[in-house]
Amino acid sequence: MTRVALVGVGAVGGVMAAGLASTGRLEVTACVRSPLGELRIDRPEGAVEKVSIPQVLDPAQASAVDWVVLATKAHQTAGAKPWLERLCAAGTRVVVLQNGVEHRERVAPLLGAAARVLPAVVEISAESPQRGHIRLFNRPRIVVPEEDDGVEFAALCQGSGITVSLTDDFVTATWEKLCLNAANGAITALTTRRMPVFDNPRVAQLGRALVEEARQVATASGANLPDDLADQVIARLRTMPAESGSSMLWDRLAGRPLEYDARNGAVVRAGARLGIPTPYNDTVTALLEAVSPSGA
Ligand SMILES: NC(=O)c1ccc[n+]([C@@H]2O[C@H](COP(=O)([O-])OP(=O)(O)OC[C@H]3O[C@@H](n4cnc5c(N)ncnc54)[C@H](OP(=O)(O)O)[C@@H]3O)[C@@H](O)[C@H]2O)c1
Structure with missing residues (x-):
């Protein structure tokens, strides 16, 4: 099974975690600083979704995965380094779901040489009024570069309810x-x-x-x-x-x-x-x- 770890399970990361887990074909783990309990997503059409995601609380307990979804705030990236060090191995892709234009500059120095960064534009409108509770306001969409890792990320997200669009610009x-x-x-x-x-x-x-x-x-x-x-x-x-x-x-x-x-x-x-x-x-x-x- 493809292994996916989420670092930063707030508004955006929570939507991603729930979506990826719902595919039923991925081993999804939430890497969190303190216990999160059940995730609750309030969807725009009024539906309430509750989902339990396996959690790891200590980077020392984490092991290498195929994909990392990094969805901390940008200024929290350096603090995520202990997670990234444990989660990344040769071929691990780190999808950076953060605002700004400096995804690669910010994250690549924190990874081992063999892991790769996939930058993303996040078109997910969500807020987390309290930990583990997310209000989603739109149909979630992520834009990634039209390159091999982007194509594979789009395939990873198929059936998750999260649209991944590829762009050549x-x-x-x-x-x-x-x-x-x-x-x-x-x-x-x-x-x-x-x-x-x-x-x-x-x-x-x-x-x-x-x-x-x-x-x-x-x-x-x-x-x-x-x-x-x-x-x-x-x-x-x-x-x-x-x-x-x-x-x-x-x-x-x-x-x-x-x-x-x-x-x-x-x-x-x-x-x-x-x-x-x-x-x-x-x-x-x-x-x-x-x-x-x-x-x-
Ligand atoms: N929310 C939106 O609508 C939206 C839309 C477009 C783009 N974005 C962008 O997406 C990114 C994420 O935003 P967000 O709104 O999802 O942020 P958020 O709700 O504040 O979530 C950030 C999460 O990162 C976790 N975190 C921080 N440092 C960590 C660490 N060292 N280890 C583990 N977890 C850690 C926090 O956990 P704790 O609970 O422990 O603090 C929190 O759950 C940002 O760059 C934002 O600008 C957000």
Whole structure:
């Protein structure tokens, strides 16, 4: 049986764990820091799914698997190193379900030479109001590069209820998501306001500036994005339900560390490398750093 280990069984990882276990043809293990109990997934159509996944609490008890699904927050990646060291062997693929554009740079140094990273764009909208309880708001979809490992990951997920889309332009896919996140995560977390904050014209203008900087960096990085992306993003955010926010807003409200460095911080880093000024993203990165508690 193909062995799959999940590291980071929160909102996204919980949806993945339940989906992969439901195929009945995979040996799925949850690698957790403290006991999780039964997973409960509230699906958008109202169904409630409960599933028990075998759990390992100590990296020393983990052994090598075929696939690792890494779905911690980006700033929690280094903390997952003891798991990755035990779970990876020659040929292990590590699917990185995290936001941002630096999946390989962040994770590859933590793996042995023989394991490989498969970056992914996560189109799963979910929140975990308490450990083991996940509210899923959409039909889960993951986008991966159209390469051998991506094709095999799509086959792994068949029958899981999670759609895996292959793209021959992963650079565009990943930067498009980051352009959106550059505005919505930062502004909702800094203001502690939900999406209607973008109805304020000055806030909307700041959002456009954050997206436009990210778009310029994305374009110089090889992404193919429309010139009016910033207007499109703000228009989209303004049509979202009033109660919707962002995972950075939920983390800020809960007093947890914020995932700003993989988002606005990544725009600033890439901009510096490419000689593109990013003053708006630099400013919100500094403010998010100031309000984010340390730790993981
Ligand atoms: N949620 C969404 O709707 C969504 C959408 C698109 C993209 N994403 C991205 O997907 C990634 C995951 O987000 P999420 O919302 O699923 O985060 P989350 O709900 O905060 O889950 C993260 C999980 O990682 C676990 N974890 C952290 N460090 C660990 C360690 N050292 N060992 C084992 N487990 C560890 C946490 O466990 P504890 O319970 O022990 O803290 C938690 O269960 C992020 O990059 C996020 O930006 C999320």
